Amino acid sequence: MPARSAAPARSKPKSTSRPRKLGPEQVARAWARKLDAKRPGLVSFVLDRLAEANGRPVWQPRLDPVSELILTILSANSADINAEVAFEALRAAYTSAAAPVAASTEPRALPGWGGRGLPNLPPPDWSAVEAAPLAELTDVIRPGGMANQKAPRIPAALSALRANGGNYSLDFLAAKPPLEARDWLAAIPGIGKKTASVVLLFSFGTPLMPVDRHVLRVSQRIGLIPPNADPDQAHDLYLAMLAPEQMYEAHVSLITHGRRTCHAQRPDCEHCPVAPRCRYFDPKAE
Ligand code: SF4
Numbered sequence: 008m009p010a011r012s013a014a015p016a017r018s019k020p021k022s023t024s025r026p027r028k029l030g031p032e033q034v035a036r037a038w039a040r041k042l043d044a045k046r047p048g049l050v051s052f053v054l055d056r057l058a059e060a061n062g063r064p065v066w067q068p069r070l071d072p073v074s075e076l077i078l079t080i081l082s083a084n085s086a087d088i089n090a091e092v093a094f095e096a097l098r099a100a101y102t103s104a105a106a107p108v109a110a111s112t113e114p115r116a117l118p119g120w121g122g123r124g125l126p127n128l129p130p131p132d133w134s135a136v137e138a139a140p141l142a143e144l145t146d147v148i149r150p151g152g153m154a155n156q157k158a159p160r161i162p163a164a165l166s167a168l169r170a171n172g173g174n175y176s177l178d179f180l181a182a183k184p185p186l187e188a189r190d191w192l193a194a195i196p197g198i199g200k201k202t203a204s205v206v207l208l209f210s211f212g213t214p215l216m217p218v219d220r221h222v223l224r225v226s227q228r229i230g231l232i233p234p235n236a237d238p239d240q241a242h243d244l245y246l247a248m249l250a251p252e253q254m255y256e257a258h259v260s261l262i263t264h265g266r267r268t269c270h271a272q273r274p275d276c277e278h279c280p281v282a283p284r285c286r287y288f289d290p291k292a293e
Pocket of ligand 1: 225229269270274275277279281282285
């Protein structure tokens with residue numbers, strides 16, 4: 008009897024579905040897990056070494072939240088000292104009725120800030136700032152640089168605050184969950200994740216991690232974040248990598264390190280406390 012031929016093996020149907028694309032939060036969590044597995048303890052090492060060199064930053068209130076918002080708008084793509092000049096020009100041009108006649112004009116240092124600081128004076132009259140003709144407002148803040156881009160953002164932000172509660176206040180954001188508060192601020196035209204995170208972190212201690220150019224540069228060099236991460240991604244990565252109580256310290260420590268040691272040009276690696284684990288200094292650093 009002839010042998011029965013074996014039935015042809017069925018080939019597996021090819022999947023036509025594309026691999027599922029991960030969302031930014033999943034990508035960030037995956038990076039945090041990978042970093043922890045490949046370079047354990049790196050975040051703590053960096054924070055501890057920077058704390059030994061520069062002191063461990065402890066949150067303290069800086070400015071009132073609306074001043075923080077306007078100062079941060081003025082500091083975009085400008086040196087902090089120029090933002091101070093523009094803020095002081097606003098204060099002089101639109102003086103608050105509450106301003107004392109003879110108040111100290113001595114600047115007070117602001118944590119995490121690169122300028123000379125600001126005197127402890129009442130904020131400008133925000134209703135006068137919002138109502139000012141745009142050309143006038145632009146001229147007032149011109150000494151701070153990039154006035155044409157920044158001037159329209161100021162009344163837009165003030166108008167959004169007033170429309171929300173009838174006054175110029177951000178206090179309601181203190182009680183919101185961090186990402187909800189950040190999204191509320193970032194919905195205002197001209198306000199991005201960084202500005203929103205700065206305002207919330209410094210005003211209320213909201214656990215968010217602002218990533219400016221110093222934080223981005225230092226983080227990429229050490230290898231805390233991938234070398235090609237953009238600022239937007241870096242915000243998500245840090246939210247996955249840091250415990251809430253580490254965010255203020257990480258922001259202030261990395262920004263200070265970027266200003267004092269890890270300069271954009273010629274970083275001072277010879278005197279850097281983080282060098283033993285920095286991938287810029289040693290590409291094989293663990
Ligand atoms: S070793 Fe050099 S590149 Fe690395 S963090 Fe320190 S100063 Fe920056």
